[in-house]
Amino acid sequence: MRTQIVAGNWKMNCNLDESLHLLNALKLKDFTKAEVEVVIAPPYTNLYAIHQNLSDSSIKISSQNINENEEGAYTGEISPDMLKSVGVEYVIIGHSERRAIYNESNELLAEKVTSALKHGFKIMFCIGEMLDQRKAEKHFDVVKKQLEKGLFHLSASEMKHVVIAYEPVWAIGTGETASPEQAQDIHQYIRQVLAEKYNQDVAEQTSILYGGSVKPNNAREIFAKKDVDGGLIGGASLDADSFAEIVMSF
Numbered sequence: 080m081r082t083q084i085v086a087g088n089w090k091m092n093c094n095l096d097e098s099l100h101l102l103n104a105l106k107l108k109d110f111t112k113a114e115v116e117v118v119i120a121p122p123y124t125n126l127y128a129i130h131q132n133l134s135d136s137s138i139k140i141s142s143q144n145i146n147e148n149e150e151g152a153y154t155g156e157i158s159p160d161m162l163k164s165v166g167v168e169y170v171i172i173g174h175s176e177r178r179a180i181y182n183e184s185n186e187l188l189a190e191k192v193t194s195a196l197k198h199g200f201k202i203m204f205c206i207g208e209m210l211d212q213r214k215a216e217k218h219f220d221v222v223k224k225q226l227e228k229g230l231f232h233l234s235a236s237e238m239k240h241v242v243i244a245y246e247p248v249w250a251i252g253t254g255e256t257a258s259p260e261q262a263q264d265i266h267q268y269i270r271q272v273l274a275e276k277y278n279q280d281v282a283e284q285t286s287i288l289y290g291g292s293v294k295p296n297n298a299r300e301i302f303a304k305k306d307v308d309g310g311l312i313g314g315a316s317l318d319a320d321s322f323a324e325i326v327m328s329f
C-alpha cells in the first residue's frame with residue numbers, strides 16, 4: 080500500500096511568529112483518523128523553531144529546496160547537512176517556481192536529488208507542464224522528460240525514498256485546478272513510465288501527489304482517484320482549518 084501524503088508548501092510566507100502560530104493551530108487538529116502522512120515545508124529561517132516546537136506531533140518537516148554541494152563558498156545557500164541538523168526529513172526538489180524563476184535545470188535537479196539521497200532525505204520531486212505545453216498536448220512528453228533527466232539516474236531501490244508531485248504549472252496559485260480525470264490520466268501515465276523504467280513494484284509503491292489549487296472544496300474528488308496519493312498544497316496550507324480539511328478529505 081502506498082503512503083498517502085498531504086504536504087503544505089508555505090513558500091515565502093510566514094515570519095517566525097506567524098509560522099509558530101500556524102504550527103500551533105495545526106497541532107490542535109486531530110489528523111490521526113486520516114491515515115495520511117502530514118508534512119509542512121516552512122521557509123528555511125523557521126525550520127529550527129518549528130522542529131523545536133513540534134513536541135509529540137506526527138507532523139513531518141520538509142525544506143522547500145536544497146543545495147547540491149556539501150559546504151563552502153556558496154553565498155546564500157543552505158547545505159544538506161544544515162537541513163539535517165534542524166530536523167528536516169523531506170526536501171522538495173524541482174518545484175516549478177525554482178525551475179522557472181531560478182532557472183533550475185533538469186541537470187541541476189538531478190544533482191540535488193543525488194545529494195539529498197546521500198544525506199538520507201526523502202525527496203518530493205516536482206514535475207509538471209506549462210499551459211502552452213498542455214494546450215499543445217505535450218504534457219505527457221514534458222513530464223516524461225523531467226522524470227528521465229531529473230530522477231531516472233536513481234536505482235529501483237533508491238526510488239523508495241522518492242515521492243513524485245505532479246503540479247501543472249497553469250494550476251498553481253491560479254484557482255484553476257486540473258479536473259480529477261485530468262489528474263488521474265497523467266498520474267496513471269507517470270506510473271506507467273515508472274514501470275517501464277524500473278518495474279511494476281516501483282510503479283505501484285511510489286506515491287504520486289497532485290498539486291495546483293487544491294482547496295477543501297475540491298480535494299476529496301481529486302484524492303478519490305486511483306493513482307492520486309495525496310497533495311502538495313500551496314495557498315490553502317497557510318490556513319490551519321483549510322489545510323486540516325484537505326488532510327481529512329481522504
Ligand SMILES: O=C[C@H](O)COP(=O)(O)O
Pocket residue numbers: 088174246250251252253254290291292293311312313314315
Ligand atoms: O507547492 C505547491 C503548489 O505550488 C501548489 O500551490 P497552490 O496550492 O497555491 O496552487
